[in-house]
Amino acid sequence: MSTHDLHEPLTPAGADVLSRFRVDGKVAIVTGATRGIGLSIATTLARAGARVMVSSRKVDHVDAVVQALRAEGHEVAGLASNMGTPADAHELAARTVEQFDGIDIIVNNAATNPMFGPLQSATNEAFDKIFAVNVKGPLELCKTAHAIMVERGGGAVVNISSIGGVTPEAGLGLYSMSKAALVSLTKVMAQEWGADGIRANVICPGLIKTKFSAALWQDHAIADKVLGQQPLRRIGVPDDVAGLALFLASDASAYCTGGVYMVDGGYLT
Numbered sequence: 001m002s003t004h005d006l007h008e009p010l011t012p013a014g015a016d017v018l019s020r021f022r023v024d025g026k027v028a029i030v031t032g033a034t035r036g037i038g039l040s041i042a043t044t045l046a047r048a049g050a051r052v053m054v055s056s057r058k059v060d061h062v063d064a065v066v067q068a069l070r071a072e073g074h075e076v077a078g079l080a081s082n083m084g085t086p087a088d089a090h091e092l093a094a095r096t097v098e099q100f101d102g103i104d105i106i107v108n109n110a111a112t113n114p115m116f117g118p119l120q121s122a123t124n125e126a127f128d129k130i131f132a133v134n135v136k137g138p139l140e141l142c143k144t145a146h147a148i149m150v151e152r153g154g155g156a157v158v159n160i161s162s163i164g165g166v167t168p169e170a171g172l173g174l175y176s177m178s179k180a181a182l183v184s185l186t187k188v189m190a191q192e193w194g195a196d197g198i199r200a201n202v203i204c205p206g207l208i209k210t211k212f213s214a215a216l217w218q219d220h221a222i223a224d225k226v227l228g229q230q231p232l233r234r235i236g237v238p239d240d241v242a243g244l245a246l247f248l249a250s251d252a253s254a255y256c257t258g259g260v261y262m263v264d265g266g267y268l269t
Contacts, residue, residue, distance in 0.1 A: 017252065020250060020251040020252040020254070021048065021246060021247065021250050021252045022048055022049050022250065023045060023048045023049050023050040023104075023105065023246070023249060023250050024048075024049030024050075025049065025050075025051070026049070026050045026051070026104040026105055026249075027050065027051050027052075027053070027096065027100040027101070027102050027103050027104045027105065028042075028045045028050040028051070028052045028053070028104065028105035028106070028107065028249065029052075029053045029055060029092060029093070029096055029103060029105070029106045029107065029141070029145075030042040030045065030052060030053070030054060030055065030107040030109060031055045031056070031081070031083055031092075031107065031108055031109050031110035031137070031138075031141070032055070032056055032083075032109040032110030032111060032160075033052075033054045033055055033056055033062075033065060033107075033109065034054065034056040034058070034061035034062055034064070034065045035056075035061070035210070035211055035212075036208070036210030036211060036212055036238050037109055037160060037205065037208060037210060037238045037241045037242070038056070038107070038109035038110070038160075039065060039238065040238035040239050040241065040242040041107050041109060041158075041238075041241065041242045041245045041246075042054055042065065042069070042076075042107075043069065043242070044239075044242040044243070044245065044246050045105070045107075045245075045246065045249060046069050046072070046074040046075075046076055047072070047074070048246055048250070050104075050105065050249075051075040051076070051100045052069070052074070052075075052076045052077075053076070053077050053078065053079065053092070053095070053096040053099065053100070054066055054069070054076055054077070054078040054079075055078065055079050055080070055081045055083075055092055055110070056080065056081070056110070057080060057081070057082050057110075058080060059080040062078035062079065062080050063078060065078065066078040075100075077095075077096075077099045077100070079091070079092055079095050079096075082133075083108075083110040083132075083133050083137030083138070083141070084112070084129060084132035084133040084136070084137055085132075086136070086137075086140045089137055089140040089141040089144065090140065090141075090144050092141060093141060093144040093145045093148065094144075097148060102148060102151075102152050103145045103148045103149055103152075103155065104149065104152060104155045104156070105155060105156050105157075105158070105249045106141060106142060106145055106155070106156075106157045106158070107158045107159075107160065107245060107249065108137070108138035108141065108142070108157070108158070108159045108160060108182075109160040110133060110137060111133060111134050111160070111179075111212070112129060112130060112133040112134065113130060113172065113174075113175040113212075114126050114129055114130070115130075115174065116171045116172065117171055117173075118171070118173065119173045119174070122173065122174050126174060127174055130174050130175060130178045131174075131178050131181070134175070134178035134179065134181075134182060135178050135181045135182055135185060138159055138182065138185065139185060142157055142189065142200075146193065146196070146198070149196070149197075149198050150196045150197070150198070153197055154196065154197020154198050154199070155197070155198050155199075156198070156199050156200075156201075156248065156249045156250075156253075157186070157189060157198065157199065157200040157201070158200075158201055158202075158203065158245050158248045158249055159182050159183075159185070159186045159200070159201070159202040159203070160202070160203050160205065160241070160245075161179040161180075161182045161183050161186075161202050161203065161204045161260075162175070162176070162179040162204055162205060163204050163205070163206045163262065163264050163267060163268055164176035164179050164180075165178075165179030165180040165181075165182060165183045165202075165204055166180070166183070166204055166260070166262075166268060167268060168180075179204075182202065183202050183204070183260055186200045186201065186202035186258070186260070187200075187258050187260075190257040190258030191258065194257055194258075199248075199253070199254075199256065199257035200257055200258065201248045201253070201256055201257060201258070201259045201260075201261065202259070202260050202261070203241060203244055203245060203248070203261050203263055204260060204261065204262050204263070204264070205236065205240075205241050205263045205264065206226070206230070206236060206262070206263065206264025206265055206267045206268075207223070207226045207235050207236060207264070207265075207267075208235070208236040208237065208238060208240065208241065208263075209235050209236065209237050209238075210238060223235065226267065229267055230264065230265040230266045230267040230269075231265065231266035231269060232265035232266055233265075234265065235265075236263060236264070236265060240263055241263050244261055244263055248261070
């Protein structure tokens with residue numbers, strides 16, 4: 001008797017796989033959702049059928065994205081939130097439940113990096129701000145949403161880290177440390193919450209052409225160095241990350257948790 005005979009019959013190869021990339025009716029929170037990678041992910045999830053709560057710090061930016069997505073016919077809402085403030089993270093979860101009656105997907109994309117330079121020049125203020133937004137914010141939001149997701153039968157957390165979270169980047173010491181912590185946090189969530197039906201995965205983008213990373217890709221010396229070290233010799237764009245985020249948020253990745261996924265053109269290969 002083969003091992004296959006001991007389990008349920010196998011599903012025919014490819015059966016219904018494409019539909020599993022849809023997230024119709026799912027409720028998604030996307031932080032840092034008004035520009036760059038976050039905007040691309042929020043837009044992709046909405047177009048794939050999710051009801052999306054758009055979150056970012058500035059009210060006018062949130063309103064603009066909400067209006068644009070509603071104009072396309074999507075069910076979206078927005079809330080200005082500072083993910084470095086635990087009360088804001090808690091309110092974001094609560095307001096999402098009020099608006100959409102639940103939470104199924106969380107994409108922690110909001111991040112900050114107020115300093116560039118060696119650790120010797122790092123201040124306590126910079127350390128506290130970076131870790132508050134990049135690590136504590138995602139933790140607080142997910143802790144608040146945990147019971148809500150469990151009640152709905154599970155959910156998916158997609159954290160947006162950085163290749164700096166795997167290999168420290170020069171001049172970005174505190175930022176790299178915070179992104180490494182986010183990778184570890186993802187793995188802890190995957191271990192502790194898997195039995196609750198909650199999956200957690202993390203994406204580590206490389207050099208992506210966004211306003212956040214403009215100081216890097218606009219510096220020709222830095223850009224040339226990066227491109228010289230990666231097999232795919234181009235700078236990434238936000239949509240390169242959004243496709244993977246959709247996969248990890250959807251049932252197409254139902255057997256994936258605790259994973260660390262690079263979107264870096266092969267830079268760390």
